[in-house]
Amino acid sequence: xxxxxxxxxxASILVSGVLAVCLKNxxxxxVSSGLASLFxxxxxxLLAAPDVAMAEAAIGSGLATFIFLYAIxxxxxxxx
Amino acid sequence: MAETMLEMxxxxxxxxxxxxxxxxxxxxxxxxxxxxxxxxxxxxxxxIALYAQVSGRFVFIDVALVYGLLxxxxxxxxxxxxxxxx
Numbered sequence: 154x155x156x157x158x159x160x161x162x163x164a165s166i167l168v169s170g171v172l173a174v175c176l177k178n179x180x181x182x183x184v185s186s187g188l189a190s191l192f193x194x195x196x197x198x199l200l201a202a203p204d205v206a207m208a209e210a211a212i213g214s215g216l217a218t219f220i221f222l223y224a225i226x227x228x229x230x231x232x233x
Numbered sequence: 234m235a236e237t238m239l240e241m242x243x244x245x246x247x248x249x250x251x252x253x254x255x256x257x258x259x260x261x262x263x264x265x266x267x268x269x270x271x272x273x274x275x276x277x278x279x280x281i282a283l284y285a286q287v288s289g290r291f292v293f294i295d296v297a298l299v300y301g302l303l304x305x306x307x308x309x310x311x312x313x314x315x316x317x318x319x
Contacts, residue, residue: 154243158280161247165254165273172258180263180315187307188257188270194300195277199284203296210296215303222314 159199166192179230183221187214242283249276267311274304 169189176182190213197206253273260266278297285293 154240158243158247161250165250168254168258178263180311181260181266184263184266184270184311185257188273191270191274191277191300191304195280198281198293198296201290203290203292207296207299210300210303214307218307219310222310226314 155199159196162192162196162199166196179225183218183225186221187218190214190217239283239287243280246276246280246283250280263315267308267315271304271308274300274308 166189169185169192173182173185173189176185190209194206194209194213197203197209250273253269253276256269257266257273260269278301281293281297281300285291285297
């Protein structure tokens with residue numbers, strides 16, 4: 154059961170990464186990349202590394218999302 | 234009895250992740266995707282808590298706490314950005 158869950162979450166990471174590359178809307182791409190990072194943290198946790206998972210969730214979800222939002226805002230690509 | 238309930242919960246979480254990812258892929262607007270991500274995060278927190286119960290390592294509950302806090306902040310930042318800019 155655990156192997157099936159890890160496989161499903163890894164497939165979700167793959168889908169999120171492909172979406173983050175392929176989407177034209179920068180906001181949607183940023184959201185997808187944040188989701189890939191969150192799922193990576195989940196896989197780290199399921200593979201019994203809770204400290205790595207906590208760091209990944211803090212940096213990938215929190216810091217990277219904020220920095221990407223700030224960068225998109227500064228460069229003005231959010232208008233279209 | 235408890236084992237059966239835990240296994241059923243894991244199967245339900247599996248389906249929830251599946252449908253959330255489908256919504257993320259098909260999502261017409263950014264708002265759809267943000268809501269899908271929020272739902273997937275809540276599902277992940279449920280999965281972490283369930284796994285902590287199954288494996289008996291209760292340090293995972295702390296990780297679920299941090300996970301929920303950060304995902305809430307992230308969704309809040311995205312919503313604020315979409316409304317009026319950061």
